[in-house]
Amino acid sequence: MNIAVSILTSNYDEEETIERINKTDASELHVDVMDGHFVSNKTSFKHLEKSKKKLDIHLMVSRPFEYISRYALFKNAEYIVIHVELEDNLEDLLSYIKSRGLKCGLAINPNTPISQLNPYLELIDEVLMMSVEPGLGAQKMLDNVEDRLLELVDIRNKGYNFRIVVDGGVNDQTINRVKMADVVVSGSFICKSEDYQKQLDQLRLSKDEKKC
Ligand code: DX5
Numbered sequence: 061m062n063i064a065v066s067i068l069t070s071n072y073d074e075e076e077t078i079e080r081i082n083k084t085d086a087s088e089l090h091v092d093v094m095d096g097h098f099v100s101n102k103t104s105f106k107h108l109e110k111s112k113k114k115l116d117i118h119l120m121v122s123r124p125f126e127y128i129s130r131y132a133l134f135k136n137a138e139y140i141v142i143h144v145e146l147e148d149n150l151e152d153l154l155s156y157i158k159s160r161g162l163k164c165g166l167a168i169n170p171n172t173p174i175s176q177l178n179p180y181l182e183l184i185d186e187v188l189m190m191s192v193e194p195g196l197g198a199q200k201m202l203d204n205v206e207d208r209l210l211e212l213v214d215i216r217n218k219g220y221n222f223r224i225v226v227d228g229g230v231n232d233q234t235i236n237r238v239k240m241a242d243v244v245v246s247g248s249f250i251c252k253s254e255d256y257q258k259q260l261d262q263l264r265l266s267k268d269e270k271k272c
Pocket residue numbers: 066068069090092118192193194195196197198199227228229230245246247248249
C-alpha cells in the first residue's frame with residue numbers, strides 16, 4: 061500500500077508543507093482543489109511546482125473543464141480525478157484529461173452508490189473512494205468504508221485496471237480498516253505534526269501490527 065499526503069490541513073504554510081513532504085518517502089502528493097460551490101470551502105495552491113512527488117489532483121469542483129486545463133500544466137501531475145456526482149458529460153471530461161497526457165479518475169462520495177461508477181469502469185485509471193464527506197480535512201472516517209471498499213475490490217476483480225485510493229480520516233487507528241486499498245490519502249495525521257516521516261512510519265507500522 062502506498063501513502064499519499066494531502067496538503068489540505070497543515071501546521072505549516074503550503075510551501076513549507078510541500079518541502080517537508082519532499083523529504084519523506086511518501087509516494088505522492090494529494091491536492092484537494094475546492095471551488096466553494098461543489099463543496100463550500102475554496103482552496104488555491106501557489107507552490108505545487110516545488111513538489112518532487114507526483115501529484116494526484118482531486119477536483120471537488122462543479123465545472124472541471126478549466127481546472128483540468130490549469131492543473132494538467134504541472135509537470136508532476138499524474139492523475140486528475142473528478143467527481144462521479146457531477147451532471148456534466150463525464151466521458152468527455154475523462155477523455156479530455158487523457159488527451160492532456162494524464163491518467164484520469166473518478167471520486168465517489170460516501171453516500172453515492174458504487175454502481176454509479178459502472179458506465180466508466182473501462183475508462184478510468186483510479187477510483188477515489190471518499191471515506192469522509194468531501195470539503196474538509198481532519199474528519200472521522202465513516203462507518204460504511206469497509207463494505208464499500210470490498211464492493212469496489214470485487215468489481216475490480218472482474219477484470220478492470222483502476223487503482224483504488226481511499227481518501228479521508230486515515231490515521232494510525234483507522235489505516236487497518238482500509239488496507240485493501242492500493243493507496244491511502246492521509247492529511248492531518250501527517251501534516252499536523254512536526255515530523256512527517258515519523259507519522260508515515262507510524263502509519264505503516266499500525267497497518268502491519270494489526271494484521272491477523
Ligand atoms: C476531503 C479531502 C481529503 C482530506 C484528507 O475533502 O478530499 O483529502 O482532506 O485529510 P485528512 O487525512 O485530514 O482526513
